[in-house]
Amino acid sequence: MYIFFLAYLDLLHHPRAPVFEMPLTWVDRQLGFQPWALAVYASLWIYVSLPAALAPSLRRLFSLGWHMGCLCGVGLLCYVFWPTAVPPAAVDWALYPGYALLKGIDPGGNACPSLHVAAALYSALWLGRELRELQCSPPWHWGNWLWSALIVFSTLVTKQHVLLDVLAGAALAAIVAAFSPGLWHFRGGGEGGRITV
Template sequence: MTEHPPASALPWARDLGLRLRERFWLKFIGTVVWVWVFFIGYFHLLRHPAQPAFVMPLTAVDRWVPFQPGWLVPYLSLWVYVGVAPGLQRGLAPLLSYGFWSAALCAAGLGVFWLWPTQIPPMAVPAGAPGFGLLQGIDAAGNACPSMHVAVSIFTAIWLEHLLRTAGAPAALRALNLGWFAAIAWSTLAVRQHVLWDVLAGAALGAVFAWASLRWRPAEPLPPAPGAAV
């Protein structure tokens, strides 16, 4: 395994700020293109499944969780959350490695959707709930298991925990990261886009890829020395 540098000697806020500014536009455009390419494959398989979709069974948890329209905001916040971890990468090689592993995660999820199409069972959503007519019109009930919302968010959460710990960020910021992930995962149930089995499968898929990406990655460059010009 590649040896990695110790935690940054810089103050954590300065370290994170330098990380965010480094190659900002490459990270921003790369993340947008990555999401766009994923959606091309996702919606193609959603509208053209290779075979009839298997309907995922409901569990007692799914029957217990009420429809909570306010959780649509955390649900949609995934598309902001996914940009934070690549935004904090230091060095071109680690950034490209992160992009490779996140793309591999998405390819694996799309592969499952192609080999084993799934959908959630009909679940009532009150008429007139703001935003849900549009959401259900765009993102139909298919491509259910694994939940890629959960897979990508846990991949991001694990990476952010690593990056924040490396920068020496305070526990409150690291807890905020875990809370954001938990809110996204919960929202998939609360807005009736997934059932529990989808969430568990997505969490397992994302965690495996996060572990592999942290295990096999290039060394991150050393941060600049405190007081050095950057």
């Protein structure tokens, strides 16, 4: 993870090619800045740790980690050959201390595909698998997808990404998931106790 962030920040601040500004869509223009969304945006780091925490074996943990690493690697390659950024938002970030910190670290570059979205959706698939194996009741599954959806939504209303970044991130998650055999083969009866709400 440390190496990923070093590479991410290096590409963010020292792009290897001219930076392409992502175009806004009608959706982007309709969604205004939402200060509350920063907490949801930051919650990704808790969310992506949950599938690993519930992994029943080292083999499963390795599979998850390997494919998440591939997902991040593909994203970094995109940023090497096609650096992108979001258009500046009409927001005075100094009025929002948390955002001022975020924008100081990540001003909206390395935009497409959104690795925030890709990691959230890929984690949602893995967490869904773990919840099925634990025979969790439906509210746990709804909560999983709601949290993931809120993280995706937060990328738009924090103005860290535009819709095209989100769609590209979702496509990246789907492609990596398709090549993750450990994600689709699970023990049908579930092992462990049933979790209910």
